Amino acid sequence: MTEGYDFTNRTALVTGAASGIGAACARWLDRNGIGKLVLIDRDGDGLGKLGLSCEVECHQADVADEGFWQSLEPKIDRLDHAVVNAGIGTGGRIADLDFAEWRRVMAINLDGAFLTLSTALRAMRKTGRGSAVVTASITGLKPVPGIGAYGVSKAAVAHMARIAAAENAGHGIRVNAIAPGGVDTAIWNSPDNEAQFAEHGREAVIAQMGKTTPRGRFATADELARDIGYLLSDASANVTGTVLTSDGGYTL
Template sequence: MTEGHDFTGRTALITGAASGIGAATARWLDQQGIARLILIDLDGDGLNKLDLSCEVETHAADVADEAFWQGLEPKLDRLDHAVVNAGIGTGGQIAELDFAEWRRVMAINLDGAFLTLSTALRAMRNAGGGSAVVTASVTGIKPVPGIGAYGVSKAAVAHMARIAAAENAGHSIRINAIAPGGVDTAIWNSPELQAQFAEHGREAVIAQMGQTTPRGRFATADELARDIGYLLSDASANVTGTVLTSDGGYTL
């Protein structure tokens, strides 16, 4: 076990945990000795398929549902870490984007992140401290045409993490954000790409898209999980209020 990465006896909450970065982070924490994981995702079946050795509590729930968080909070008798990860993608230029689609993205990516983080912060204050990581995106740093709602939501959650870090340092709570570039996860399984997947194969299309980065490929969810794990761990004890860019050089 890497020095500073011992999570023995601790509890972590992860949203968007059924697949991709969330599931990879759950597996990574399990490997580092985490005692208990509270996993949240709309995909309850996906949560139940995770093969983990620690104690696991799953919730098939919408992170944008305030009532869910109001019901869960009294049951959070101990919380040491939180990964605010649930999110969805969308396409469309701002001038043509339907307001209902804008609100759908903001409800999950921003409102859901707020509800998750605020609930987790109160629980960690009660526990005497902890750490949290919010999943943002390089599209919240670098303007990328055609995904305005997603990029705006990710810029907002990154700034929310920094404000929360300033507000909670005195409570021994660290909050950071991570801004991934392209990661090979289910977020790319959008209707816009299905025709290309059908013609060329998903693996070939993702590989071609990865050529847009200096690294020459998209990251894996496991690579992002290790970055998130570092920010959660005692190895980053002096790091708070940062936005870690993990994008294979895309923003260079």
């Protein structure tokens, strides 16, 4: 193991784990010796296809369901790390956005993140150590027209992570957030992009979108998993309350 990246005998919780960044984090932790993974996603079938070698506990659930967390928390014997990752994307300008759509996004991206993080923090306090990473977005730092609900939800979770870091440093718990730019995940498979994908092919459209960044391409989920893994690991022992920008230079 690389120094600071040994997760032997530790337990990590990952939400949104069936695909994208969450699945990549689960695999990264597995490769780096994690003892047990607690994986949560609405896509139960996807959770069963990750091909992990460590002990795995899967829950098909909605992270915005308070009852789920109330039932899970007493069953958590130990928790060392958490990846607060589940989220959905949406389009629409604020003046035109339906309130029901606004609430749908906030319920998953913000309320679900709060329920996940608060549960994880209480579990970590039992052992007096731990680390959590919240998946925010560069759109929570840089205003991007047309995705108001998503951007606002991600700005909120980034600040939530910083507040949680201040509240829990004395408990031996670190909390950070990551703000990705464009990442090639299923979040782009939206109705807004279906026509372009059908006409030009998904790979070509994503490649063209990636050319708008200084790096010239979108990140992969595995690249983001390595960044998140660093923040979770002992290699970042002095890092807490930060929002790591990983955007290929998009905000330059």
